[in-house]
Amino acid sequence: MNPAPLSSPTAGIVARGLDKCFGEGEARVHVLKGADFTARLGEMMFLVGPSGCGKTTLLSIIAGTLAADAGELTVFGQDLRKLGGDGLAGFRAQRVGFVFQQFNLIPTITVAENVSVPLLITGHAPRVAEERARRMLARVGLADRADSRPGKLSGGQQQRVAIARALVHEPTLLLCDEPTAALDRDNGQQVMRLMREVARDAGRCVVIVTHDNRTYGYADRMAEMEDGRILRVLEDPAAIRAHHGATA
Numbered sequence: 001m002n003p004a005p006l007s008s009p010t011a012g013i014v015a016r017g018l019d020k021c022f023g024e025g026e027a028r029v030h031v032l033k034g035a036d037f038t039a040r041l042g043e044m045m046f047l048v049g050p051s052g053c054g055k056t057t058l059l060s061i062i063a064g065t066l067a068a069d070a071g072e073l074t075v076f077g078q079d080l081r082k083l084g085g086d087g088l089a090g091f092r093a094q095r096v097g098f099v100f101q102q103f104n105l106i107p108t109i110t111v112a113e114n115v116s117v118p119l120l121i122t123g124h125a126p127r128v129a130e131e132r133a134r135r136m137l138a139r140v141g142l143a144d145r146a147d148s149r150p151g152k153l154s155g156g157q158q159q160r161v162a163i164a165r166a167l168v169h170e171p172t173l174l175l176c177d178e179p180t181a182a183l184d185r186d187n188g189q190q191v192m193r194l195m196r197e198v199a200r201d202a203g204r205c206v207v208i209v210t211h212d213n214r215t216y217g218y219a220d221r222m223a224e225m226e227d228g229r230i231l232r233v234l235e236d237p238a239a240i241r242a243h244h245g246a247t248a
């Protein structure tokens with residue numbers, strides 16, 4: 001791969017030599033073994049690899065929810081290791097949106113209230129938060145479901161709510177962990193189109209962890225991970241289709 005310089009303005013994420021172990025003694029597992037990873041602004045960067053190879057661990061380190069044992073990591077030119085606890089919490093709250101495989105919506109409150117949460121966390125008044133949440137829901141085509149409970153929505157609709165929640169505070173970094181795994185083909189395509197729009201429109205950095213090859217046609221670049229390392233980066237969508245038989 002051709003690593004971007006650490007200070008490059010187009011380098012949304014630059015990770016070098018990330019190492020991470022879990023557990024102690026006999027139970028110790030070496031999960032990341034010098035992983036290098038870059039993602040640029042405005043692109044859809046895919047991270048693929050077999051179950052257990054370390055994808056979620058790498059994503060969590062980039063999100064600032066987990067610390068690496070060793071290695072370098074800059075996100076938009078900011079060295080995450082140099083942020084203290086409060087700085088890191090602020091970075092996460094303001095700059096990162098996270099979409100999970102299982103949506104992780106709160107079942108007891110409405111869709112609009114779910115989407116408001118990141119704004120309430122970053123100190124917006126409830127009325128402002130609610131208004132912005134409704135506007136965001138309109139963008140993902142769910143204006144008419146704002147007052148429903150999440151459980152009343154289809155899987156595809158719930159994942160779009162989760163995306164609205166991840167985007168409502170306008171984060172620069174959108175991290176998605178197997179966002180289409182629980183969706184059928186049509187809903188999966190709809191979700192991917194939305195992500196692409198988000199990446200292109202706002203120049204956000206979008207990283208998608210997946211092993212759903214129905215979505216590979218949406219990748220601008222693809223990092224292939226195995227056993228704690230990035231083995232190869234495919235820089236060209238045509239190469240991705242050729243190697244992985246994308247059906248999108």
Ligand SMILES: Nc1ncnc2c1ncn2[C@@H]1O[C@H](COP(=O)(O)OP(=O)(O)O)[C@@H](O)[C@H]1O
Nearest residue numbers: 022023029031050051052053054055056057058
């Ligand atoms: N908090 C943890 N404690 C111990 N082991 C963990 C923890 N998180 C992940 N692992 C282990 O690290 C390996 C990689 O996990 P993960 O990053 O979730 O892989 P992937 O997302 O590629 O499936 C797995 O063997 C997993 O069991």
Ligand SMILES: [Mg+2]
Nearest residue numbers: 055056057177
């Ligand atoms: Mg995972």
